[in-house]
Amino acid sequence: MGIGMHRTFLAQQIAVSRRVKRSLKKSSSLMMPDERPQEALPWDGGVQASTDLKDYWYVVSTTAELSADRPHSVRLLGEPLALFRDAGGVARAFSDRCPHKSVKLSDGRLKNGTLECFYHGWRFDSESGAIAHVPSLPQDCALPKQCVKTFPCVEKDELIWVYPGNLADADPAKIPTKPVKTDYRQRGYWRVETMIDLPCDHSFFVENLMDMAHTPWAHDGVFNMRSDAMPLVPKWYMTPTGMYGFLEEYRTHGQLKTLSFEWLAPCNNEISVRKKGESWHAHLFFYNTPTAPGQMRHTFVVYRNVDRFLQYIPKCLQPPFELFIIHGDTVAMLSQARNMREGCPHITVATPSDEMAIKYRKWYSKAFVEKAPWWRGWDGKLDIEDLATSAMETCLPQFGRGVYERAAASTNSSTNAEHIVTMWKVQRRHRKPLGFEQPSSLPLAMVLGLAGLGLGIGLSAGFLAAKRHP
Ligand code: FES
Ligand SMILES: [Fe+2]
The missing domain is CATH 1.20.5 (Single alpha-helices involved in coiled-coils or other helix-helix interfaces)
Known part of the structure; x- marks a missing residue:
């Protein structure tokens, strides 16, 4: 998007935001569920969360995905990473470039818990990244002084978090987790998780998770029905870390529920659903990691206190509900992405349930477009634009469905996803009438x-x- 087009885009968003604001009445008494943030900022306070993208921790993998016997490749904000476990099982993140001839270190193997490059067998100290062994070097020669760049990496809440900024600024206390999650295990909640790489910008997913009006339509026959659709006017406010919204009534399969949803900058969302007047509760965590422009890694974790028997059924016998849900959203997001790349505005006609998305887009423009020119070219050293363009163009002929299914098969927990999605005929179900x-x-x-x-x-x-x- 050129600068002129970008300005027009921002102006359109601000105009839409003003129209929506006029149509909303401020709510004086907000009824919130128990996960509500402690600090609420004024209704019209503007997004307060920092726009310094390198000062956040990001989910790059899960405990289950990061095996101890091989390295794992991922990108974070364009930077290629090699993830692995050292001899003590500690998760580590290296730059995915060998200091010898720039081969991907994630193509190598783990030798006694140290990373060994595939090409000439160099090995590296797991903590410092220093060169520890060069097989072809005569014994009387000193080891080269160069190091592989390492990134702060922490395993928390069964997720692998990486900090892309300076080592000195990496404070694990800033990892956006809540004590409620460890409580859930003790309170008998059970957990399901899925991780998938998708060929679309993470902002579409972040925004999708603040827009509850789409669920009866995009997820018809999965966890919602089209007949569940109802007028929705969320109550919402700013928090120091993002935005928080609440719906006193939200219907799934004909049952009324309460629903809260939160965006935690820069790219994480939570949704908490309760059945009215019952203990039924599900808390969903979504980590929409920006891997590269036009590409994202989506990690979806659900804690729930119902249907506990399901956790004892082998995963291969269970229908992949998480993939069905992601599929419905991805079909919509890829077509949005195509039209925005061709110059369409983000929203042309807004409703009250689009208000949070408009605020979020303004924050995104500041963080990812104005303050992070490297996002569009990674300091000019890496041609990420080519990568994004090729990913998006291969999506266009079929609105990305084939590409999505191939992407679904690229992570361990979604192995054979293409086959499974086809077997369960998600696409056919998606088009069934009301x-x-x-x-x-x-x-x-x-x-x-x-x-x-x-x-x-x-x-x-x-x-x-x-x-x-x-
Ligand atoms: S390129 Fe890695 S050891 Fe030669
Ligand atoms: Fe959705």
Whole structure:
């Protein structure tokens, strides 16, 4: 987007924001669920969160994804990283460039917990990144003094966090987690997580998670139905770390729920859903990591206190609900991305439920466009634009569906996602007319899975009983 076009884009957003503001009435008494932020800023305070993108911690992987036997490749804000576990199992993040001939270190292997380059077998100290071993160097020669660049890396809440800024500024206390998460495990909540790389800018996902009006439509037949659609006017306010919104009534499958949603700058979202008058509760955490322009890594973690039996069913027997949900959003976001790349504004006609997204876009323009020119070229040293362009152009012929499914298959936890998504015919379900409910194959597979499990337990019990009383 050129500078002129960018100014027009900002002016359009500000005009839309003013129109929406006039249409909203300030709410004096906000009823909030228990996860609400402690500090609320004035309704019209503007986004207070810092726009210094290098002064945040980002989720780059999960504990489950980062195996101890091989390095793992990812980008963060354009920077290629090699993630691995050292001999003590501690998660480490190196720049993914060998100081010898710039081969990707993530293509190498782990030798006794140290990273070994694939090309000539150089090894590096896991803590400092210093060259520790050069097999071809005569014994009387000193090791080269160069180091691989290392990044502060912390494992917290079963996630791997990396800080892209200066080492001296990396304060793990700034990792945006809440004590409530560790409580959930103790209170019997169970956790499901999914990680997936997607060929679209992370801002579409961040914005999508503040826009609750899309769910009956984009997720029809998954966790919502089109007949659930209702007027929505969220109450929301600024917080020191982002924005917080609340809906006193939100309907899924005909049941009324309360829903709160929060954006934690720069790229994380949370949604908390409760059934009215019951203990039913689900808390969803979304980490939308900007890997490179036009590319993101989405990590989706859900804690819930219901349907606990599901956690004991092997994942391969469960329908991949998280992928179904992500799929519905991705179809919309890729077509948005295409039209915005061709000069369309972010929002042309706004409703009250778009207000948070408009505020967020203003913050995004400041953080990612005005203050971070490197985001569009990485200091001119790396041609990220080519990368983004090729990712987006391959999406265009089919609005990205084929690309999305291939991306879904690129992370370990989503292995065979393409096959699974096709098998469950998500796309066909997505287009069913209003009134469509569950596809017959889904409950059938669940019944078969449960029947298989029951049979296994029955046979084991019978075998044990026969052994005890021969
Ligand atoms: S390029 Fe890595 S050891 Fe030669
Ligand atoms: Fe969605």
